[in-house]
Amino acid sequence: MQLPFARQVYEEPLSCHDLGRMDIACCHCGALHWFEERVVSQSRRGLPAFSLCCDHGQVSLPMPPDPPAFLKYLFLSSDLQATEFHTHIRQYNASLAFTSLGVALDQSINAGGRAQPIIRIHGEICHHHGSLLPEDTYQILTEYVHVPDVSIQLSLKPSQDLRRYNLLTANELAVIMPGDGSDVNAGRDIVLRLHGGGLQHINDGHPAYACLHYVLFHPHGEHGWHYSLQMNQLDHENPR
Numbered sequence: 597m598q599l600p601f602a603r604q605v606y607e608e609p610l611s612c613h614d615l616g617r618m619d620i621a622c623c624h625c626g627a628l629h630w631f632e633e634r635v636v637s638q639s640r641r642g643l644p645a646f647s648l649c650c651d652h653g654q655v656s657l658p659m660p661p662d663p664p665a666f667l668k669y670l671f672l673s674s675d676l677q678a679t680e681f682h683t684h685i686r687q688y689n690a691s692l693a694f695t696s697l698g699v700a701l702d703q704s705i706n707a708g709g710r711a712q713p714i715i716r717i718h719g720e721i722c723h724h725h726g727s728l729l730p731e732d733t734y735q736i737l738t739e740y741v742h743v744p745d746v747s748i749q750l751s752l753k754p755s756q757d758l759r760r761y762n763l764l765t766a767n768e769l770a771v772i773m774p775g776d777g778s779d780v781n782a783g784r785d786i787v788l789r790l791h792g793g794g795l796q797h798i799n800d801g802h803p804a805y806a807c808l809h810y811v812l813f814h815p816h817g818e819h820g821w822h823y824s825l826q827m828n829q830l831d832h833e834n835p836r
Contacts, residue, residue, distance in 0.1 A: 622646045624653035656828040662722045685812065694808040695786070 615630045624628065627649035634644035640650070662668060666680060670681040681688065707807060786805060788796045798805060806813075807819020 619642055620646075622649050625650040625656070651827070654827040654829055657825075658816070660818060661816055667815055669810070689810060689812045692811045694811065695805075 616626050618630050620629050620631050620634070620759055621627070623643060623645070627646070629644075629646050629648070631644060633646060635647050635652075638645040650656065663671065670678050672678075716785060786798050786800060786802070786803070788798055788808075790796055801821070801823045803819035803822040803824075807817050810820070
């Protein structure tokens with residue numbers, strides 16, 4: 597029996613598609629691209645245009661201030677001390693961050709292993725929810741409860757990448773959902789403890805979130821990305 601494409605043994609192709617060097621800079625923001633990433637309809641000879649980075653200059657973010665001298669040295673240098681900093685930058689940032697995740701980790705799953713570590717969280721923040729079947733689908737199934745061959749099947753569009761959007765191979769699914777699931781757009785539950793006392797709930801799009809969590813990238817406490825940023829659309833009366 598022919599196996600689905602996503603489950604077949606992977607074999608290296610005889611020839612590789614080479615895009616060349618990624619050294620074509622966007623004329624607006626300077627981000628590097630492959631030449632094939634250009635927007636053909638808006639590119640001119642010798643001046644390729646790109647939209648994946650800044651959408652033709654419409655996304656214009658101010659340059660952050662230089663970090664302190666020693667931190668800048670750790671970011672830019674390649675000596676032994678800086679290399680160790682690059683390797684463990686997540687741990688360094690976590691030790692300095694003003695945010696934390698309160699969970700109990702199960703370290704036994706990584707005992708004796710040499711592969712990438714796995715984070716397994718105990719049941720404190722897990723929320724058990726009901727069936728993933730939509731209500732109308734469930735009603736249809738109940739109408740055919742006595743029919744032996746009624747089932748639900750997942751299908752994939754032929755145009756999708758089968759190596760990425762492949763079918764499930766397990767019969768169980770674990771999901772971490774904050775809240776009771778009634779607000780699907782709730783985002784993360786982030787609480788600030790104010791200097792003057794009291795607590796304030798913010799979302800992950802709040803200007804203060806990035807500088808409180810990614811302190812090594814925002815050492816001066818400058819605001820990060822937020823929902824109120826506007827696009828650089830000088831010819832628009834109401835820019836987005």
